[in-house]
Amino acid sequence: xxxxxxxxxxxxxxxxxxxxxxxxxxxxxxxxxxxxxxxxxxxxxxxxxxxxxxxxxxxxxxxxxxxxxxxxxxxxxxxxxxxxxxxxxxxxxxxxxxxxxxxxxxxxxxxxxxxxxxxxxxxxxxxxxxxxxxxxxxxxxxxxxxxxxxxxxxxxxxxxxxxxxxxxxxxxxxxxxxxxxxxxxxxxxxxxxxxxxxxxxxxxxxxxxxxxxxxxxxx
Amino acid sequence: xxxxxxxxxxxxxxxxxxxxxxxxxxxxxxxxxxxxxxxxxxxxxxxxxxxxxxxxxxxxxxxxxxxxxxxxxxxxxxxxxxxxxxxxxxxxxxxxxxxxxxxxx
Amino acid sequence: xxxxxxxxxxxxxxxxxxxxxxxxxxxxxxxxxxxxxxxxxxxxxxxxxxxxxxxxxxxxxxxxxxxxxxxxxxxxxxxxxxxxxxxxxxxxxxxxxxxx
Numbered sequence: 246x247x248x249x250x251x252x253x254x255x256x257x258x259x260x261x262x263x264x265x266x267x268x269x270x271x272x273x274x275x276x277x278x279x280x281x282x283x284x285x286x287x288x289x290x291x292x293x294x295x296x297x298x299x300x301x302x303x304x305x306x307x308x309x310x311x312x313x314x315x316x317x318x319x320x321x322x323x324x325x326x327x328x329x330x331x332x333x334x335x336x337x338x339x340x341x342x343x344x345x346x347x348x349x350x351x352x353x354x355x356x357x358x359x360x361x362x363x364x365x366x367x368x369x370x371x372x373x374x375x376x377x378x379x380x381x382x383x384x385x386x387x388x389x390x391x392x393x394x395x396x397x398x399x400x401x402x403x404x405x406x407x408x409x410x411x412x413x414x415x416x417x418x419x420x421x422x423x424x425x426x427x428x429x430x431x432x433x434x435x436x437x438x439x440x441x442x443x444x445x446x447x448x449x450x451x452x453x454x455x456x457x458x459x460x461x462x463x464x
Numbered sequence: 465x466x467x468x469x470x471x472x473x474x475x476x477x478x479x480x481x482x483x484x485x486x487x488x489x490x491x492x493x494x495x496x497x498x499x500x501x502x503x504x505x506x507x508x509x510x511x512x513x514x515x516x517x518x519x520x521x522x523x524x525x526x527x528x529x530x531x532x533x534x535x536x537x538x539x540x541x542x543x544x545x546x547x548x549x550x551x552x553x554x555x556x557x558x559x560x561x562x563x564x565x566x567x568x569x
Numbered sequence: 570x571x572x573x574x575x576x577x578x579x580x581x582x583x584x585x586x587x588x589x590x591x592x593x594x595x596x597x598x599x600x601x602x603x604x605x606x607x608x609x610x611x612x613x614x615x616x617x618x619x620x621x622x623x624x625x626x627x628x629x630x631x632x633x634x635x636x637x638x639x640x641x642x643x644x645x646x647x648x649x650x651x652x653x654x655x656x657x658x659x660x661x662x663x664x665x666x667x668x669x
Contacts, residue, residue, distance in 0.1 A: 265595065265668055267661075268636035271643060272599040274660035278652055285605045293601035293608070342511065359496050359577030361618055362634070371600070373589050377634050379576060380583035386498065387538075387578040390548045395585050406552040408538075410577060412494045413531050413557040414513050414614075492619040497571035498578045520615035542578065 297371060304335055305368040305418060306439035309450075310432045312345075313423045322420070323347060330368065337367045346409065347420045348446065353404050354419050355393065355446030357385035358411045365416040369441055376445065386410055396447040419446040426453050474530040474560060480506045481566040482534060484558060492520035495562045499554075502541055503566060504534040510557060517561075530560040573629050574622045596635040603638060612645050620644040 265273070279285050308330055312319035322329040326343040337343055343365055346354040358364065359382045364372040375381055385392050389408045390400060400406065409417050421443040427435060430453065437456050442448040476482060486501035494516050510533055514525025536554045538547040571579075592600075606612045620641025624632070632640065646652040 265665070266633075266636060268632060268639040269593070269595045269599075270661045270664045271657055272602070272635070272639035273595055273664045274657050275639075275642060275646060275652060276598055276602050277664070278656060278660055279602070279606075279646075282651075284611070284651060285602070285609065289605040289608070290598065290601045293604035294597050297597070297600060297604070342513075344510070357577070360494060360574055361621070373587075374634075375585050375587050375589070378586060379630075380581050381585050383576050383579045383581040384583075384585070385577075386496075386554060387542055387546055388548055389552070392585060396587070402549060402551075406549065408552070408554050410496060410554065410556045412496060413510075413516070413559065415510050415531060415557055492615065492622060496577050497575045514615075516615040516618075519613050520619040522616075525613075525615075 300366060300368075300370040302369045302441035302444065303436070304370075305365070305441070305444045306436040307432075308333060308335070308345075308368060308418070309420055309439040309444065310436035312420055313427075313435055314432050319347075319420070326418070335368060341365075341367075341414045341416050343367065343416050343418060345418045345420050346407075348422045348449075350422065351404060352407060353400055353446065354407045354409055354417075355385065355389050356409050356411055356417045356419060357382060359383075359386055360410075360412055363411040363414075363416060365418045365444075367416075368418055369444060373441065393447050396442060398448050419444050421446075421450040424450050424452045474509055474532070476506050476509070476532060476560070476563055476565075478506050478508060482506055482532075482563045483566055484534070485562050485564060491517055493517050493562075495558060496556065498541055499534070499536060499556055499558070502536055504536040504540075504556075506532050506563075507535045507555065508533040513559075515559070515561075517559075531557050532560065532563065534558050534563070572622055573624070573626050574618075599635045599638050599642070603642060606642075611649070611651075612642075616645055617641050 276290065280287050308322065311333060312322050318329060318332070322345050326345045327337055330337070330343065348354055362372050362377040364376060366372070381392065386408055389406050393400065411417050421439065424438055427438060438451040438453065440448060440451060443450045481503060482505070483503050484495065484499045484501060510531040512528035513531050515527070515529045516525070519525035533555055536556065538552040538554055539550055541554055603612070603617060607614065617638065621629070621637045623644060624637065624640050628640065629637065643657060647654055
């Protein structure tokens with residue numbers, strides 16, 4: 246075999262070799278054997294890695310920003326998410342369907358997958374570690390308000406919380422409430438307010454002042 | 465609800481009160497324990513999907529089964545003590561084979 | 570008793586750890602390998618989940634996310650007759666030596 250090390254050399258230095266766990270070694274062994282036997286090509290695996298890297302929450306942010314500025318698009322997005330995101334050039338992966346749910350002043354959706362880690366990867370990329378954690382999977386369905394407070398969102402009693410347990414091949418994206426004070430902002434500026442966590446529903450979208458603080462803070 | 469409605473006729477429609485089967489089955493399935501035996505209301509018919517209970521065990525997933533979005537009151541699922549707010553709800557995607565009419569219980 | 574993975578609403582006083590880790594190379598690779606096999610129709614996500622759910626409870630709880638994928642992938646590849654446990658054992662030992 247000539248390609249035993251090719252993957253590792255592409256992305257150097259992430260994990261010291263000595264820290265490879267038993268299951269990690271077996272995963273590497275399976276890949277080598279499958280490539281050696283011609284079951285999969287090394288190139289196919291590399292392509293999948295690139296495909297995953299290409300998916301980021303920026304895609305979801307762009308969808309949300311468009312929905313904020315274009316009521317007709319928003320209506321189409323809520324009615325048939327697959328067709329609407331395709332208008333923006335996004336094709337959903339695999340055979341998972343997509344549904345978009347809208348947060349308002351009265352209703353707040355938050356998404357969890359208690360059974361595993363179902364997530365709208367087509368538009369958000371791979372889920373964050375906390376989404377896959379046992380603590381989130383256990384707690385989000387029974388004490389969503391306490392969980393959201395940990396993320397900094399304290400919802401009043403007048404807001405109904407609707408927890409969605411994404412148990413099947415239908416993935417959910419939250420359309421967060423458009424922040425106060427964002428009138429007149431461009432679609433691109435609005436997209437910068439739409440965080441990954443706001444599209445899962447554990448937070449609201451950023452307010453315009455929060456992004457200016459963040460921008461100046463990085464200089 | 466932003467869910468594509470199915471053209472195929474199903475046993476249930478939005479607004480129907482349903483009870484989730486409480487069967488304990490050994491094979492792979494996607495019905496969480498905490499809604500088994502609980503009563504909810506169908507909010508949307510989310511369309512036909514490959515049946516995961518077949519696909520997980522070497523089957524093709526055919527015939528496709530209808531998936532419903534079912535709404536439960538948090539107080540009905542966890543009891544009044546654990547629920548944070550009496551108005552809050554839980555929405556779970558449940559396959560048709562797990563639903564029964566309320567009056568068939 | 571609900572199955573091992575069916576944990577919604579189970580008691581937990583753990584705060585949500587919002588930190589994230591950079592994926593190790595083997596995690597990228599494992600995610601991609603499963604993706605490639607799915608793309609080829611050699612396995613599906615329902616099988617992947619079933620293989621994870623069949624893990625011993627102690628291992629399910631102690632394994633990291635992609636360690637669970639590795640365990641399930643191995644179960645499925647052996648079950649489908651694509652690889653044997655013995656050849657995975659042997660190659661995994663070589664992998665260990667190569668990086669020791």
